[in-house]
Amino acid sequence: MKAKRNKSRIIFLCLLVLTLLIIVVSARYGALKLDLNTIFSAIEKYFLNEKMSLNERIFFNLRLPRSLLCVFVGMALAVGGTLLQGLFRNPIIEPGLIGTSSGAALGAALYFVLGVYFKFNAGEWTLPIVACVGGLLATGVVFLISGTKSTGKNSTIELLLVGIAVNALCLSGVGFLSYIARDPQARSITFWSMGSLSGANWIAVFTVGIVTSFMVLLALRYAKHLNSFVMGEEEAYLMGINVQKVKLFILLINIIMVSVATAFVGVISFVGLIVPHLLRILNGSDNRYLIPCSALLGGFLLAAADLVARLAVSPAELPIGIVTSIIGVPIFILLLKRNSYKY
Template identity: 60%
Template sequence: MQKNKNKFSLANSRFIFPFLIILLVLMVLFSMRYGAVEISLEEIFSSIQKWFSNTENKTLTERIFLEIRLPRAILCVFVGASLAVGGVLLQALFRNPIVEPGLIGTSCGAAFGAALYFTLGATFNFKDADFGEYTLPLAACLGAMISTGLVFLLSHSKQTGKSAIVSLLLTGIAINALFLSGVGFLSYIARDPQARSIIFWNLGTLSGANWSSVTIVGIVTFVSILIALRYAKQLNALMIGEEEAQFLGVRLNSLKWKILLINVVMVAVATAFVGIISFVGLIVPHLLRILKGSDNRFLIKNSAVLGALLLSLADLLSRLIVAPAELPIGIVTSLVGVPVFIILLQKKNYLF
């Protein structure tokens, strides 16, 4: 009886990914339809048809869909996937279910790099250069690398277990405070338009989505997830302990730096275009572990879809709650993520 039950459970888990894909497609359709301007399904299909046929005579609603609503919905999918997978990678690397990119300085470092770009961009005319559109993600990526590297190096010690975890979290809090103070200083010295950009960016928003950002974030996210899947088995081995993983042939130091690099690049590029969106990387892996354990091969693939699904839902809510105005999406994710984070902190065992 128990054997049949296990087979049934395993069979059900195979349907999780296609089920999430179906839900994601439906959510994206809802996200494209509703907002300050409601767009019918007929107008959506008409817009796509004219887009592929390169027709010029588009209505105002069709232009809103093609130039604003559609790139926003697609960018939201890529950002949600990158944040969720980033959370999976860091939690597997540190063997700690309460770690996410925002807690170890990646997001705040990216915020500092982006704030530097907003403040100094006009002075150095970055936008006028041939690589102007890539300057913002490069600046955010560099800031994220510096902050995450500082957290990792300063918290690294011979301690194990809860002491190492507490050291990591406390170091992350300190580095976050350091870089946030830098963001605050840059906001103080910036001009009004620049300061406004920094403020809205720190609250998280998808309002600036365009096809250029969709292309950049999409390529980085897709390639990063494919590379991350190659290291899923090694991360599974790491879950049983560092010494045990080394006995199984895992090159620990190399794996750590590769995973950190993948996470930093993926999260920093996504954060560069939408700002700081917290708790997606914390909630998504935890929900999937409830469904089917801590196998990173399962988590990486499914977290990409579930992260995209939940962020699309949050984006839809941010546009409907105070319509026709828009609530920053970072506020919506934080309202849901904070209670979950508190529940995890109250658990006695922090390790897998």
């Protein structure tokens, strides 16, 4: 057990180094390669409040916020996946499955197609706000429908089933909106549904960063509780866990984190599913290890995927959702097949 805890620490440190490294690397490479001196002088000039050159501005206003946003969004999705898989005792769950991401997608689609008729206008904040509200509303609907029988063994399964149904409903709403949309609007919907980080700016970084960091720290406090769910809610209760309260907190943490992240970058699938699995293969299912490490691995993977998305068809970009799937799926299947790993 001591060996295992040490292994957890080593994995955590490695992931920390990798994540810091990918921030720098992904800030350097793109359609235009920046050298390290540009990066240092940009940071220096920011603090000295001096005027930056074009390359320095590319680094400071485009590249750096983008790679940081990637890391925070990846964190939110991966930790969300860890939390929901643990809570539902089910390894095939993605963090958006209880309506959050499809609701956000519906909100975004509504904005793209009917946005001109909205009474509400908050400038560049309009899309994130509408998407976030969409995600929260859809999740709220899931809770309302499934919440009537909020106690008992089946409540969790019911929540999941209602979530899947509401997901399907939201996605058909998105489909309908794309169908009636004009061409550029339909393209916006498609791009948003596959995730895009091209809109990254410092406001997005701070919003997603603060919300995610705070929620991950909060989630860490529930790692022990989440472990006890592995034998079922009945056993968790017998082990002294206030099941309903813990369930509510974990769901809230997940919903807030995922809807804020999704609001800024669109729907990015697969990160929330694959990261907890990769870590379980490496060193087991203890959530005290899974939660912090999935935050880092999620951040690293998404930043790496974004780098690939920018470099693969440079100077154009691939939607990041395509990259996460193309790279993620084969690795995932390979690992599953190679290991005598039982989830």
